[in-house]
Amino acid sequence: MLAGEAGESDVIQVVSRAFDVLRCFEGHEARLGNLEISNRCGLPRSTVSRLTHTLTRMGQLVYLPRDQKYRIGPSAVAMSASMMKGAQLRNLIRLRLEDIAEQLPGTVGFVIPDRFNLVYLEFARSASALGLHEGIGSKIAMASTAAGAAYTAALQPEIGDALVAEMEREAPEAARLLKPRIEANRQFLREHGYVVACGLWSPHINGVAVPMWSPQYQTVVVVTIGLLAAMYDEERLHSEVAPLMVKLGKAVGDLLEGAEGDFLNNRLERKPIAMAVRNNNKPIAPGGLNELEVGTRRARPARSLRAGDGRR
Missing domain, CATH: 1.10.10.10 (Winged helix-like DNA-binding domain superfamily/Winged helix DNA-binding domain)
Structure with a gap:
């Protein structure tokens, strides 16, 4: 030989x-x-x-x-989104995404990390979501999307920094885009429970994303929406879109935590998530709380990146 x-x-x-x-x-x-x-x-x-x-x-x-x-691990799940196919959990998550897509003209997604990308496990799209064509299995860049900003901001700082360091070695251009923004994203996420990104992936697309911990996949997952920038500038993202996405994050977070009974029944009935009203053009935080608990479960260590004993 x-x-x-x-x-x-x-x-x-x-x-x-x-x-x-x-x-x-x-x-x-x-x-x-x-x-x-x-x-x-x-x-x-x-x-x-x-x-x-x-x-x-x-x-x-x-x-x-x-x-x-x-x-x-999460990458194995991302490589085979069909693992969730037909499950009640996925059906319920899709119903909640569809509730938002009925109210906002964008693409709403439930994504999981895959190295320097995120992968759509489920999505819903408004009929008027022009130019937004993501679907199940589609990958989006972590460094240039609202979903990526939310995911990296939700990681424990040392784990997020380790991810950025790895990105600097293997995808330096992506790291240069993400690194200057990560601390500001962490601060904003702590205060408001969501993250926005305007024109990073495309000058025509703005986005809002909410991260949460998934016990099933032992990693941070994200619900996100992309909207046409011409229709939704940053002010409208904060005042009109973010309150809906925070509530969506809580609904999906409860599903991931295994909520049962009336909650599941309500999801099947597809009761729409109420649109938050504006108060002097300022965003309204549900329940007066501004921590990650609002709309998410508090993000725990992302063991998909590095386990507690330093394994990677």
């Missing part, structure tokens, strides 16, 4: 073994240690340890230091 062929064979073997490891996780609730994975897929424990470390760095797995086990 030629040297090149041998090298290619080694790469194929590594990729094949990595998929063998991922196939050990039957559903996103499965939690497995290296020994359990080794027993399931018949690979040496030392090989499994190297593979799980690499897969964790890639976001395919998440390390749980308290349990000393792994679970399926």
